[in-house]
Every structure is written in C-alpha cells, then in structure tokens.
Amino acid sequence: MLKRILSRQETLVGVTLLALCLTIGFINPVFWTPGNWFDLARSATVTGIFAIGVLVVLISGGIDVSFTAIAVFAMYTTTVIMNNIGFGGGMFAFFLMSAGIGVVLGLINAFFIARFRLPTLIVTLGTQSLFRGFLLFVIGSKIIRDLPPGMAEYSGAFLFTVTDSRGITVGLHSAVLFLVGVAILAQIILRYTMLGRSIYALGGSREAAERAGFNIAHTQVFIYAFVGLLAGLAGMIYGGLNRQANAQDIVGQELDVIAATVLGGASITGGRGSVIGTLLGVTLVTVLSNSLILMGIPSIWQRVVIGAIIIIGTAVPAIRALRAGRRANVEIEPVLAEQRS
Amino acid sequence: MTGRASLPAPQHLMADAFLTLNHISKSFAGVQALDDVSLVVKPGEAHCLVGENGSGKSTLIKIIAGVVTPDSGDIVINGRSFQRLYPMDAIREGIQVIYQDFSLFPNLTVAENIALNYQLSRNVRVVRWGQVHQIAQTALDKIGVRLPLDVEVESISVADKQLVAICRALVQNARLIIMDEATTALTEKEIRALFRVIRNVQQEGVAVLFVSHKLNEVLEIADKVMIIRNGRVVVDTDVASLDRSKLTYYMTGRQIEEADYDYRPTNEQPLLEVRHLSSRGNFEDISFALRPGEILGITGLLGSGRTELALSLFGVLPVDSGEILIDGQPAHVRDIQSAIHHGIGYVPEDRLTEGLFLDQSISRNIVIRTIDTLTRPGGLLSISQVNRQVRYWVEQLSIKTHDPELPAKSLSGGNQQRVVLAKWLASKPRILILNGPTVGVDVGSKMELHEIIKNLAREGIGILVISDDIPELLHLCNRILLMRRGRVAGVFDRPEITEAELTARLTEATSMARPAG
Numbered sequence A: 001m002l003k004r005i006l007s008r009q010e011t012l013v014g015v016t017l018l019a020l021c022l023t024i025g026f027i028n029p030v031f032w033t034p035g036n037w038f039d040l041a042r043s044a045t046v047t048g049i050f051a052i053g054v055l056v057v058l059i060s061g062g063i064d065v066s067f068t069a070i071a072v073f074a075m076y077t078t079t080v081i082m083n084n085i086g087f088g089g090g091m092f093a094f095f096l097m098s099a100g101i102g103v104v105l106g107l108i109n110a111f112f113i114a115r116f117r118l119p120t121l122i123v124t125l126g127t128q129s130l131f132r133g134f135l136l137f138v139i140g141s142k143i144i145r146d147l148p149p150g151m152a153e154y155s156g157a158f159l160f161t162v163t164d165s166r167g168i169t170v171g172l173h174s175a176v177l178f179l180v181g182v183a184i185l186a187q188i189i190l191r192y193t194m195l196g197r198s199i200y201a202l203g204g205s206r207e208a209a210e211r212a213g214f215n216i217a218h219t220q221v222f223i224y225a226f227v228g229l230l231a232g233l234a235g236m237i238y239g240g241l242n243r244q245a246n247a248q249d250i251v252g253q254e255l256d257v258i259a260a261t262v263l264g265g266a267s268i269t270g271g272r273g274s275v276i277g278t279l280l281g282v283t284l285v286t287v288l289s290n291s292l293i294l295m296g297i298p299s300i301w302q303r304v305v306i307g308a309i310i311i312i313g314t315a316v317p318a319i320r321a322l323r324a325g326r327r328a329n330v331e332i333e334p335v336l337a338e339q340r341s
Numbered sequence B: 001m002t003g004r005a006s007l008p009a010p011q012h013l014m015a016d017a018f019l020t021l022n023h024i025s026k027s028f029a030g031v032q033a034l035d036d037v038s039l040v041v042k043p044g045e046a047h048c049l050v051g052e053n054g055s056g057k058s059t060l061i062k063i064i065a066g067v068v069t070p071d072s073g074d075i076v077i078n079g080r081s082f083q084r085l086y087p088m089d090a091i092r093e094g095i096q097v098i099y100q101d102f103s104l105f106p107n108l109t110v111a112e113n114i115a116l117n118y119q120l121s122r123n124v125r126v127v128r129w130g131q132v133h134q135i136a137q138t139a140l141d142k143i144g145v146r147l148p149l150d151v152e153v154e155s156i157s158v159a160d161k162q163l164v165a166i167c168r169a170l171v172q173n174a175r176l177i178i179m180d181e182a183t184t185a186l187t188e189k190e191i192r193a194l195f196r197v198i199r200n201v202q203q204e205g206v207a208v209l210f211v212s213h214k215l216n217e218v219l220e221i222a223d224k225v226m227i228i229r230n231g232r233v234v235v236d237t238d239v240a241s242l243d244r245s246k247l248t249y250y251m252t253g254r255q256i257e258e259a260d261y262d263y264r265p266t267n268e269q270p271l272l273e274v275r276h277l278s279s280r281g282n283f284e285d286i287s288f289a290l291r292p293g294e295i296l297g298i299t300g301l302l303g304s305g306r307t308e309l310a311l312s313l314f315g316v317l318p319v320d321s322g323e324i325l326i327d328g329q330p331a332h333v334r335d336i337q338s339a340i341h342h343g344i345g346y347v348p349e350d351r352l353t354e355g356l357f358l359d360q361s362i363s364r365n366i367v368i369r370t371i372d373t374l375t376r377p378g379g380l381l382s383i384s385q386v387n388r389q390v391r392y393w394v395e396q397l398s399i400k401t402h403d404p405e406l407p408a409k410s411l412s413g414g415n416q417q418r419v420v421l422a423k424w425l426a427s428k429p430r431i432l433i434l435n436g437p438t439v440g441v442d443v444g445s446k447m448e449l450h451e452i453i454k455n456l457a458r459e460g461i462g463i464l465v466i467s468d469d470i471p472e473l474l475h476l477c478n479r480i481l482l483m484r485r486g487r488v489a490g491v492f493d494r495p496e497i498t499e500a501e502l503t504a505r506l507t508e509a510t511s512m513a514r515p516a517g
C-alpha cells in the first residue's frame, strides 16, 4: 500500500514541489511572505480552472485545445455586450453570461465529436481558429480598458488583506474560491458519480464502454460543455483580474495548461488522472515560473526551465511504467520491438 | 433440468423462447460473416455454438448483445421484437456476455470492473465505493476465487482477467449468459467451479449460450448444439445425437485423426538444460533437459509456476539460484535480449493483449520479429520479400483473411492467435517456448498447427509446450512434466502414460491445492 502511494505521480510532484519551495525560500526569503503566496494563488487560479477542464477531457481519452479560444471569446463578448447595454450590476452577472457563452461553444465541440465521431484534436484545433477568428473579425479586436463598473471593481475584491512589516498591504483575491469550488465539484463528479466513472471508462476502453451500455455521446456532450463552462468562467476571471478585455489574450496558453495537467499525472492516452494531481502540477509550474523571477533568472530562461521540468516530470512515470511492465510480464512486445531496432 | 426434455411443439417453442433470432445475415466489407442464421434459446437451456475459427460465432454473439447490427433478420427477446437492438436494451432484457477479448477496463480496479456494469444497468447515479466492493466480493465468492479488489485490471494475469469478466457477468441477474470462449485461460479447477455455477443458475431458469473449441466441455455442458461453418448453420440438434468425431466432422467437413509425435530418442547434447532452478515465490528446484527434436510438455494448474518458469527461461523473470545450460555451456539469460541471443523464442500466454498490435495490419504483425532479415543492403525494406513471407505464413497457418493488409483486429479471435504464432515461428529460434499454442484454435486447425510444431521439432529444434489440454500434450510431446505449487510433481514419458492417468494426476493436484471445504 505504502509502495503504491510512493510510486504515484502525485506523490512525485508533491515532493518535488516541496523541495522546490524549500530551495527557493532558502535563496530568497521573500518567497515565504504572504504577499508572494497571495500572488501565486492569483496566478494559479485561472490556470487551475483551465487545467481541471483539461483533466476531464484527458481522462476521457480526448484532448481539447480550443478552451483558450472559448475563454477569450466568452470574456470579450460578455464585456462588449455589458458595455453596450450599459449594465451597472455586479460581477456575478458577468460570470453567468461568460460561462453560458462558454457552454454554447463547448457544445459546438461536442456536436462534432459525439455526432460525427471526429478525432477530438482535429475538431478542437478547428474550433480554436473558428472561435478566435469570429471574435477578432466580427466582435472586435481592440483592447477594452473602459470596463463596466462591476468588472472594473472586481480586481479589488479581496477575501482579506494583511499589512506586512514594511507597511505594504497585500490581499488574497476572492477568485481563488472559484478554483477551490471547481476542484471540489470536479472531484465529486469524477469520483462519486456514474457520469464521472463513465469518463474513466471511456478513456480506458471505448469499445468496452459501448458494450457495457454507456451512452458515449451523452458523456462527451457533458465533457465538452463542462470544459466550455470552465473556460468561460476562467476567461472572465482573467479579464477581471487584469482590468481589461483583450481579444488577443489567453490563446497560446493551452499547451502550458495541458503540460501542467500531464505533469500532475493525467495520461495523455486517457483513463488516468486526478484532481489533486492536477492541482499539484499547476502549483508546481506556477511556483516555478514566479520564482524564477524571484531568483533573478532572465525570462527567456524560464521557458527553458519549465520545458525541462515538464519533460522530466512526464518521462519519469513513463520509464517507470516500462520497467514495471517488464517485471509484470505485460507489454513484452514493445520492449522487444525496441531492442530489435 | 428442462432443457433435456424432448422437443415441444413448434408453437409452444415460440411462446416459450427467451431469445429468437430469425434469418440473421451480416457481412463485413464483402466478407459474409453470417448467412441466414436462426436460433432459438429457451430458459434453462444450455446451447453450444461451435465452428471453426472465423465461422461467425463471435459476430452472432455481438448481434445478440446489440454491439453489431445485422444487415437483415430480426431479433426477438422475451417476446419483444427489436428493430434496432442497443447494448443497453440487451442488458436490460437480461443478456450478459463474457466476451472473447474480455472487454474490461484496464485502468479501473478489479472491484469496479465487476460492479460498474451492474450499477450502470440499474441506473445508479451516485457511486458508493463500499457497495462497489461488496458487489465485487459477492461475485468472487460465487465462483470461489480470491482476487485483490483494489488492483488495476491492467496489472493482473490473463486468467485473472478472464475470471473478472466472468464475475462481471455472473453478478447481474441474467436470464441468458453468453460465454464466448470463457475458459481459454483457466485450468481444470476454475473451469469446474464455473460449470458448477452454470448448472446452478440453469436450475433457476437461466439460459446459457456457450462457445468453446474444447469439445469435451461442449459435450459436457450442452443440451443443444448448433454448428456453423462459414457463417451458415450446418446442424442444430440435441447433444445426445452427437459425439466428438461427429462434432468435428460437421465443423470441418472432414474426419480428423491425429497421429502422436514419432520421436526417436537421441543421445545428442541437450540444447537446453536446467539444473535446480529456483525463483522465490514462483518455482523451486526445477531440473530437466531438452534435446534437439524433443517436444517437452509442461502442465499444471494456475499458480503452479509453469508460466513463471517459462518467463525465467526467456529472461523476463530473474532466478535466485540454479543454472541454465545452453549447448552444455552455462548461460546467463538476464533479459529478453540475451534470451533471443541464445536462440530462445517465446510465444506468450496472453497473446491477444501482449502479442499483437491490433490496429496494425496483419502482414506487419507477421514480419515484425524478422524485419531485419528482410531489409536490402542500405536498410530499405524489401517489399517482395515481406510479401513472400506473409503469404507463406498466411497459407501455412491458414489464417482466414482476404487481405493481409487489413488491421489485425478485423480477424476472428482464433485467427489473431495464429498471427502471433506466425510471427514467432518466422523468427526460427533454436529453442521455442510455446505457452498455450492452440488456445482458442478450432479442432481442425489445431491438428494442422500440431503438424507444424512437430515438423519444427523434426528439423532439430527443441520445443517446450505449456498447456492444460491433455490430449494435445499426449499427441504432441514425447515427455511431459507436471508442476504443482512451483515444483516438479512428476515426469512422464508419453507412451507410458494415458489420458486418464494424466488427468487424474492433475486433479490430484487440484484437491491438494484447494483448501478444505
């Protein structure tokens, strides 16, 4: 039992994260200040919500690269609409509308994937361009800094603030509650509902899932609508925190999010992954990129370091699986094929 | 048992039937898998479906399960006629299938694999893990096997996977249980337990549709037998009017009489000699010698260590003590590569998941082991040589396909097995270890395969055959080694032991291995 826990990717990532924190904290004590941690939480929120969506898709054996396009589309469109109608209410309505737009766009993905059984990568590559193109050419491409009041005030919505020894006031932003809520929701769905188990089943063996009587189309509709919902939500949070609506933003981050999810133990071939692992993966990547600044490493090197961590982090479990496979007499063939070539 | 009663009047028969198939036909891309097949299954009846590899048995089963849609014909279950039958309809009507390829979820645990389908078909929305364990444990207890519940199915042995698939079907209150070669990976002990359960549920009115290439199982369990050849029904009759040779005749259209291996003892140096080989927890103190031209059989129950022994000889499983000699020289078989270097070939037990790239073409699967001998100078593949080799093996092993460029998964189960065999035979090893070489292969082809194996031995190859199939061992081997709990429990020279004796020795092992009660 202990051995099984120790050999899990989640444990590996957790331990690495801990070691990293201790090292960075040793080099630069600023790391352990509340200000830095509030900052980390703020940076991890949007990535974390995206990553939970990605996790669900990966478990089902699919992949979605359109969620960033959905996010920016939903956020920007919501801002434009709210500005046009002169909406003066609070941020809640923005989230509702943005998430709603996200669900609709997610359903477009689901339609092509479930109805025509097209490969998920192809569909979402296509819709990514489609959503983004539509946004830039039809809805608008200018950066909106003149925001509706509810959205403009959101960046100041702290849960609480503290004033440190140097007299600087820092706060934990309330957006982090969304991440917590989404994580708990995803955990409950994945672990304790038949819907969640059907996602694992689909990722494990589509054929077996069909034979068992799972309605695969329904499961897929849920998956892509859920990703759309999370994307719409995260997009709105992103816009609110940055106090602007930029139609050129967010798209381009999708591979980083997918990488963080895979780092957290989600299998790119489907069937495996956990919420806790995903959160750890996201935290690791966030701590790493924020701290490289703290340690004074130039930003070009950050990409290199993060890339290296992702490669190592995903290669280790793969190598271990191969070794374990040899011992347990599974997949002798691939090993053989390798040795022959 | 109602099934053994004489045939009732036709109207009665229709009213009584649980399942009726009328004039079912199905073709795949030009291959007529089923042609005008009709079948009636009544409650409590055990119906056996036999036929050569690729004759359409699995296709028929998938149609009953709603997994494959027939081109024409209709399906009536419980008096309800289905235009289009979906898997969930079939399950809700009480049809449970143990698929030839198990159809399990490799990423889920044993417990969840057993309980998931049950909960799904009962519309469970919220998963309680305590309940999952309970359902699984009940099912395992039913056939009296012990398996770890929290282990992923991916990491358990073939036999255990098959047991999980069986438990999954038994846990549902099925009205018809369909078993597509559900005993291939099991040994006597588990098969006995399974048959006991089947008889029990039959008494309660559950019907059984049983597919097997083991004719003694068919004769034992069946009330009625349907024989299909090339997708057409040739015979559908009471089992009483059949015997082994008639069955074989109807299946293959010819008489089959197999000769024993005519081994002539030599005093040549052994190709392979094993001295006091031990691997803790797997096997202990194993010694034997294999001379050129010998076919040595190894048999024993699940957990007797026979597969582990083979794996050690192939360098997969490390040994703790003892010696392996090849050509009289001590050999260090540390890993698969050194085993191959020493001329050892191994056809694994779990061929369907271990031995094939199902999405790759049949021909690629056949040549993968010998690819380096088929290249021209410069490293390019010689297409004509590849084709020649593929054609040779497709013909030799009569692999039933109309195009070797089709993916391996389009083949019937038995034909997939042959592809794996072809791949290993093509690599021409000096010492060949075959783990269950004819599992899932029909009787006619089995004899042909035996002939091929004997010919390899006649050419001076040393062959180890691991099998539970006693008649097969007696036809094929000149010597048989019986293993029990990791040790050699007896060595028999073939002419000196009969089928009955060997079976008795094996069952003796059964009663010893099973705890009291």
Ligand SMILES: Nc1ncnc2c1ncn2[C@@H]1O[C@H](COP(=O)(O)OP(=O)(O)OP(=O)(O)O)[C@@H](O)[C@H]1O
Binding pocket: B028, B029, B031, B032, B033, B051, B052, B053, B054, B055, B056, B057, B058, B059, B060, B100, B400, B401, B409, B410, B411, B412, B413, B414, B415, B440
């Ligand atoms: N998906 C498919 N695509 C193409 N051909 C198929 C497909 N499924 C089955 N076939 C063909 O249909 C025929 C019948 O196959 P089936 O699997 O029903 O045989 P079987 O009687 O179960 O044989 P076995 O004893 O080997 O399991 C075979 O010729 C097979 O190649």
Ligand SMILES: [Mg+2]
Binding pocket: B057, B058, B059, B100, B180, B412, B413, B414
């Ligand atoms: Mg079959």
